Structure formats: structure tokens, C-alpha cells
Amino acid sequence: MIKKSLLFVESPLQLLNAYEAVSYFNLENYIYIVRLSNNEANDEQIMNLLKLLKIDKSNIEYMYIRTINRTLYDYSQLLFYRYKYMFVKNIDKIFIGNYESGFFNLIIKQFSKESIILLDDGAKTLSIQSKFTNSKNYNLFTMYDIKTLQNQNIFINSYREVLTNTKELLIKKDEILFLGTKLSEAGIIEEEYYINLIQNICNYYLDKKIVYIVHRGESQEKLSEIEENKNIIIRQLNYPIELYGLCEKEIPYKVSSFYSTAIYTMKKIYHLEAECFRFDYSGSVHEYAIEEVYSFYEKEMKVISLDD
Numbered sequence: 001m002i003k004k005s006l007l008f009v010e011s012p013l014q015l016l017n018a019y020e021a022v023s024y025f026n027l028e029n030y031i032y033i034v035r036l037s038n039n040e041a042n043d044e045q046i047m048n049l050l051k052l053l054k055i056d057k058s059n060i061e062y063m064y065i066r067t068i069n070r071t072l073y074d075y076s077q078l079l080f081y082r083y084k085y086m087f088v089k090n091i092d093k094i095f096i097g098n099y100e101s102g103f104f105n106l107i108i109k110q111f112s113k114e115s116i117i118l119l120d121d122g123a124k125t126l127s128i129q130s131k132f133t134n135s136k137n138y139n140l141f142t143m144y145d146i147k148t149l150q151n152q153n154i155f156i157n158s159y160r161e162v163l164t165n166t167k168e169l170l171i172k173k174d175e176i177l178f179l180g181t182k183l184s185e186a187g188i189i190e191e192e193y194y195i196n197l198i199q200n201i202c203n204y205y206l207d208k209k210i211v212y213i214v215h216r217g218e219s220q221e222k223l224s225e226i227e228e229n230k231n232i233i234i235r236q237l238n239y240p241i242e243l244y245g246l247c248e249k250e251i252p253y254k255v256s257s258f259y260s261t262a263i264y265t266m267k268k269i270y271h272l273e274a275e276c277f278r279f280d281y282s283g284s285v286h287e288y289a290i291e292e293v294y295s296f297y298e299k300e301m302k303v304i305s306l307d308d
Helices: 012-024 040-052 072-087 102-108 124-131 160-164 191-204 220-226 241-247 261-270 287-297
Strands: 004-009 030-036 060-064 091-096 116-119 139-142 154-156 170-179 209-213 232-235 250-257 273-278 302-305
Touching (some): 004 012, 012 030, 012 116, 012 139, 012 241, 040 241, 124 139, 124 287, 160 241, 170 261, 191 209, 191 220, 220 232, 250 261
Parallel strands (some): 004 030, 004 091, 030 060, 091 116, 116 139, 139 154, 170 209, 170 250, 209 232, 273 302
């Protein structure tokens, strides 16, 4: 019996990393288990990405489980998928996009540690790896250059498939690609502070045009205020930023943001200049995780503090 690999994903970035894993591990018999959650922006990007990557429909299985306002149907789906894979015996590898997902953890428990490989889910990989020990860890397929623990394999994701399909790009030396974030919407900082930070960043890049890429879930009111800055242009993409080079004819020479994962991926994929801006996140429940990302970025790019 031919063994099958399962790739569990629930965001556009996880899907892109799973797509790269199929090529990296030379998978021939595999299924993408795509979780849709009724988050319109997230689900739309996932569906667009499936089409853009031309993934065969026969290799895709959808599950519909909401993250909030769950109904009895959602809980029945959780139980169904938990037990569905309990009796599957011909499994080769299990790829998990979100290690912190309660549902995905139910799946993990049913398989041997050796068969499980975690995919990058943004900068969470750095935080997860810091909590792993030599005796308790999982293998990773990651873009990050991180130290391997005992009894752990780290496979480096160089985004080979994206690069192979990238068009010849015109590099725009007079533009900055700035990646918007949900810092205020997520309650990490106040919206007024975020807008002030963007104004300071516009002044920092005063002689450049800034292409501000909207993050899923940013408030329209905030974006309207940001757009009032003279050297900024707001752009909404219907695909993950990592595919900018596949979908556009030109790309800014520099990528910038706060502690967005995509700064690093864009730097790595397209060899752009990269820099990021610090902000005051003291007192945030995410303070430790944010500091971990900045500590990593200080070794990889210029980190700028506007509050000094």
C-alpha cells in the first residue's frame, strides 16, 4: 500500500509553506487538508492561492470549522476529523501549519513524533523552538536559520518553487514596500500610537514613495488616516505578500515593517534590502515573543527605534 502524506493548513502562509514542502520532500501521494474558518479575508486568500499555485483539486480536502461563534455543527466537525485520521494506517508524513491550534494538537497525538513535521506559521516558529527541549521537540520545515536540538531535524525552506516561477522583476529604487500590521486591532498598542508611528516612518522615508501593503483585518478608519500621508500609497493584495514577485512586474528595492514575519521572507526570497522599526510594546502580554523576534532580526537586518 502506497503511503500518503497529510498537510494541515489554515492560513495563506501555511499553505505556501506546505506547497514548498511537497516539492522539497518529493511527495507523490499527498492531500492538503485546508481548514476554512469563516474569516472572509483569510479564506479568500487561501482560495486565491490554491488557484494561483494551480494545485490539483484531487489533492485538496476542505474542512469548515469556525474559530469563533461555533455551532453544534463545528463541534461535530472537530470530532469527525479527530477520529477520521485515528484509523488511517498508511500515513507517511504529517505536516502541521499551526502547532498552537487545539484541533491540530488532537491530530498530532495520534501519530508518532517521527512522522510529524511543523511548518512555519510566521515568527511563531522562533517562540516555539525556544520552548522545545532536547527531549521534547518536533522536526521543522522552516525558513529560519535556528539551532537544531537533539533528536530534532530542521529542514530549510528556501522557497525554491516560488523562486523558480518568479518573473524577471524590475527593481524600483525609489520605493519602499511597507507591510502593514494589526498591532492596534490586536490590542498590542493603541490605534493613535500606530498612526503616529506610521507618520514618523513616512518622515524617515521622506524622499521615497511608500507602498503600504494592508494586512488582513486592518481597520478602514485607520487606513484612511494613514493614507493622508503624502508619500504613502495603500495597496490591498488578494494573495500572500510572498507571491508579490509572481504577480507583479516590479518590486520596491526595500521591504520594511515592525516585526512582521514577511520582512524576513521577502528578504530571503527576493533578496531585498530589509529593515524594521521598534515600538513600545512594554506591558503587552506578547512582550516576550515580540522581543524574541527583534533579537533575531537584529542579526539579519537594520532595526530602527523611532522612540529614542
